[in-house]
Amino acid sequence: MISIAILGNGVVGSGVAELIEKNxxxxxxxxxxxxxxxxxxxxNKDKHRNSNNYRIITDKPEDILKEDVDIVVECMGGLNPAYEYIKMSLKQKKHVVTANKDLIAKHGLELLSLAKENNVKLYFEASVGGGIPILRPLKNCLIGNNVTSIKAILNGTTNFILTKMSKENLSFDKALKLAQELGFAEADPTSDIKGYDSARKLNILSNIAYNRNLDWETFKVEGIDKLDEFDILKSNRLGGTVKFIGISNIINDKIHASVRPVIVSKDSILGKVENEFNSIVIEGDSVGELAFxxxxxxxxPTASAVYADIMNVLINKKEDQxxxxxxxxxxxxxxxxxxxxIVRIKVDNKDRHKIISKLSEKFNKVYIDTDDLLPKxxxxxxxxxxxxxxxxxxxRIFTDINNVKTLMIL
Amino acid sequence: MISIAILGNGVVGSGVAELIEKNxxxxxxxxxxxxxxxxxxxxNKDKHRNSNNYRIITDKPEDILKEDVDIVVECMGGLNPAYEYIKMSLKQKKHVVTANKDLIAKHGLELLSLAKENNVKLYFEASVGGGIPILRPLKNCLIGNNVTSIKAILNGTTNFILTKMSKENLSFDKALKLAQELGFAEADPTSDIKGYDSARKLNILSNIAYNRNLDWETFKVEGIDKLDEFDILKSNRLGGTVKFIGISNIINDKIHASVRPVIVSKDSILGKVENEFNSIVIEGDSVGELAFxxxxxxxxPTASAVYADIMNVLINKKEDQxxxxxxxxxxxxxxxxxxxxIVRIKVDNKDRHKIISKLSEKFNKVYIDTDDLLPKxxxxxxxxxxxxxxxxxxxRIFTDINNVKTLMIL
Structure with a gap:
């Protein structure tokens, strides 16, 4: 009998339990x-009195570890106590499957080695792209490629917000509120809208793709909360749409990684990704452009990826960690x-001409938009x-950089 | 020392050799x-005098099998003699990697069992979708799903032709000629334009997705060679575009599988796939819609998939066949x-009104297009x-079915 312990009985944890029972x-x-x-x-055990699984629900961590458990499935999220529980599980030679991107982005290096040392598996397919198979294909199917770049929409909440801003002319605040009402955004959406969630996922992808140790806290990360209707208007005029993109690439062993709103063509793969969907575009030197x-x-969807990891622990026992x-x-x-x-500079009216002439002086090719609909x-x-x-x-030379907003056209 | 034998030194075979040497x-x-x-x-060995690998090129099949070869990589294409060579290789307990969709669609059932019996691997990732990782993700990453449908653009040649017909108003014949000039279509393009190539790939995908034995020769397969500018015009009017789609689904254990030109929305995932690119959309009951x-x-691109199979033979030795x-x-x-x-019926002018009134009688909702640009x-x-x-x-009841062309709006 194979014995599974699940840490967490929230959305993902209960989905994993459902899939195991179904199969x-x-x-x-x-x-x-x-x-x-x-x-x-x-x-808190009392909160789960109505769960079908109440008889196996516990609030004592020691219950998990003293059980004769083969695989620990961590669906709690957050760094602590998930980190401690996973560490203990690996040391006790239990396989671990997790959907926790915070944890893998921060402690992946240590925890993956710990799994290897203890001759058990630590799988985390669901931590990036939810149900999209991406980490295992990246590792197993692109092995003949040097990955040269990753461009990805990695956060469904913010993509939903941007879709509503772009298609229904909602303001950022209204689109966020709608996302919260529909359950696409959490009560505290900071990690999504500031880009920390996307940066952690980009961190994990890039570690694997480039075989180097990155730290998302050193990435350039700009949120979507400063975007307004004028950015949307301008991007539409350009035949584009604003998307929140994690991007990384490698040139001569130098890696750039950033997360930010950018304008992409409406006809591009990423430009077509709407609402809560994600997409990851990978460029390999043999295969060319691939998208997932x-x-x-x-x-x-997330449970589908966790479940596949569990089955891979059980079936492909010799898979390389x-x-x-x-x-x-x-x-x-x-x-x-x-x-x-796109560069937007807040100016006093008296400085407008000075700023425009400085722009023309400093940059080779500048177009000043004088559309009446744009802010005065x-x-x-x-x-x-x-x-x-x-x-x-x-x-920086000629204006207060705090008054400047820039938007890359990808 | 691991020893690889490659059958075939054409486009794919030489690409595989290049990737092995690079890595x-x-x-x-x-x-x-x-x-x-x-x-x-x-x-014919003489034709390869200028190859860098001339010293290891042979035209004697027995050279391959008597060598102490670990993995036979079949890149010849076609049913024979690839079938015989692969069978012999498996019986001699050599692993086999192949890009051959004809062979796997026709003899996959037998050859895969033969591999299992002989405790060696037979991998064929490159046979569907070229460089796109699709078979291994379908098998390993969607294991918690019942796949409910597959919709896919599986042939780059025909997608290139349709892109040119749609975007540049070329006729089918001119677009085909251009594809041949650019090397996207073979001198004999029958298998591509009649849909046999796509049907074989759909057969392989569907066998895996639904865990049933299908035979593409029993599918409904309609080529793209009957499409004309009026189909393109009409699809544009509908906000759609004509794509050559392999589609299969399963409902109550009944499977439909067909390959045909259909009209898809320009904004759909498949509607955005242009030129020689492929895309496979899979629906799973847990994960929802996935696209590759x-x-x-x-x-x-094809060599990238073959190479990944070779590495999986070598690394993941316990992977389930x-x-x-x-x-x-x-x-x-x-x-x-x-x-x-869309239904087009060739009529004598005298029968036009009779046909129209029959259509309105037989079907609930009919729109007759009277546009001047359409054929009289x-x-x-x-x-x-x-x-x-x-x-x-x-x-069939009221007209000669040979005079009818239909086009599904997906």
Whole structure:
């Protein structure tokens, strides 16, 4: 009998329990062994009185670890106590499956080695892209490629908000409120809208793709909360749409990684991704451009990925444990290619002409948008074919950089 | 030392050799073992005098089998002699990797069992979707799902032709000629444009997805060679675009599978796939809609998938060999859902009114297109919300079915 312990009985945890129960017969046929969920760990047992699984619900962590458990499935989220529980589980030679991107982005290097040392598996497919198969294909199917870039919509909440802003002309605040009402955004949406959630997922993807150790806290990460209707208007005019993109690439062993709103063409793969869907575009030197698309969150999509990890622990026993390389990445803060940029500078009316003439002086090709619909107290410009580093340095010379908003055209 | 024999030195075979040579050091580091290409089998050795690998090129099949070869990589294509060579290789307990969809669609059931019996691997990731990781994700990552449908653009040649017809108003013949000039279409393009290539790939995908034995020769397969500018015009008017789609689904253990040109929305995932790219959309009951996108053919994209299979043979030694289920599918020729249809009926002018009145009599909701740009000797109708079976039966009653062209709106 295979024994599974689930940490957490929230959306993902209960979805995993549901999938295991649904597949209990097919697992038995496949493995010639029964499977059972032996314990489900929660914070407060009383809150789960109405759960079908109440008889196996516990709020004592020691119950999990003293049980004869084969696989610990961590669906609690957050760094602590998930970190401690996983560490203990691995040391006691239990396989671990987790959907926890915070944890893998922060402690993946240590925990994956710990799994290897103890000759057990630590799988985390669901931590990036929810139900989209991405980490295992990246590791197993692109092995003949040097991955050269990743561009991805990694957060469903913010993509839903941007879709509503773009298609229904909602303000950021109204779109956020709608997302919260529909259950797509949490009460505290900071980690989503500020980009921390996307940055952690980009961190995990990039660690695997480039085989270097990255730290998302050093990435350039800009949220979507500063976007307004004028950004949306301008992007529409350009035949584009604003998307919240995690992007990384590697050139001569230098890695750039950032998360920010950018304008992408409406006809591009990422431009077509709407609402709560995610998409990951990977460029490999042999395979060219590949894209993966699907639901990046939600009960059963996420549980589908967790469940596949559980089955891979049980079936593919000799699969190589993926490790993160401890060699630190040579990280570039600024984007590596010349790009076009929307630049908005808050100005007093008296300074408008000065700012415009400075822009024309500093940059080769500048277009000043004088549309009546745009705000009167800003210079609204498109600056063509400039490196990000040069853009920022040049702007800093003649204006207060705090009054400047830039938006990359990808 | 790991020894690889490659059957075929064409586009794919030479790409595989290139990738192995490029990665020779990283393989050595990973496996603590060297790797070499010991032999490359060709039909006529003299034609390969200028190949870098001439010293290991042979035209004697027995050279391959008597060598101490670990993995046979079949990149010849076609049924024979690939079938015989692979059978012999498996019986001699050599692992086999192949990109051959004809062979796997026809003999997969037998060859996969033969591999299992002999305790070796037979992998064929490159046979569907070229460089796109699809078979391994379908098997390993969607194991918690019942796949309910597959919709896919599986042939780059025909997608290129349709893109040119749609975007540049080329006729079918001109678009085909252009594809041939650019090397996207073969001198004999029958298998591509008639849909046999797509049907074989759909057969392989569906065998795995529904765990049943399908035979593409029993599918409804309609080529793209009958499409003309009026189909393109009409699809544009509807906000759609004509794509060549392999589609299968399962309802109550009944499977429908067909390959045909259909009209899809321009804004759908498949509607955005252009030129030689492929895309596979899979619906699972847990994960919802997933899509995979990339290059479905070409030297290095295909070699990337073959190479990944080779590495999986070497690294994941205990991976479950995928088998096809011998239980035959309960196949439905007609599409299972009510759909809207474009119906074109060749008529003598005197019969036009009779045909139109019959259409209105037989079908609930009919729109007759009277646009001046459409051909004068046809009734050009849109018929709404009808089962395919009912559509065909009803049309047969009052007109010569040979004079009818139908186009599904997906």
């Amino acid at each position: 209990i017969n097919s697992i038995k046929n496949k493995l010639n062994k029964g499977i059972k969920i032996s314990k489900i760990l929660v914070k 698309y699907g639901k990046g969150a939600g009960k059963l 993926l490790l993160f390389n401890k060699e630190p990445a040579n990280l570039q803060k600024s984007f590596t290619d010349k790009k076009d940029w 107290d800003e210079v609204f410009a498109t600056i063509y074919s400039v490196y990000e580093k040069d853009l920022e340095e040049n702007l | 020779i050091n990283s393989i050595k580091n990973k496996l603590n073992k060297g790797i070499k290409i010991s032999k490359i089998l060709v039909k 996108y990339g290059k479905g053919a070409g030297k290095l 995928l088998l096809f289920n011998k239980e035959p599918a309960n196949l439905q020729k007609s599409f299972t859902d009510k759909k809207d249809w 000797d046809e009734v050009f109708a849109t018929i709404y919300s009808v089962y395919e079976k009912d559509l065909e039966e009803n049309l």
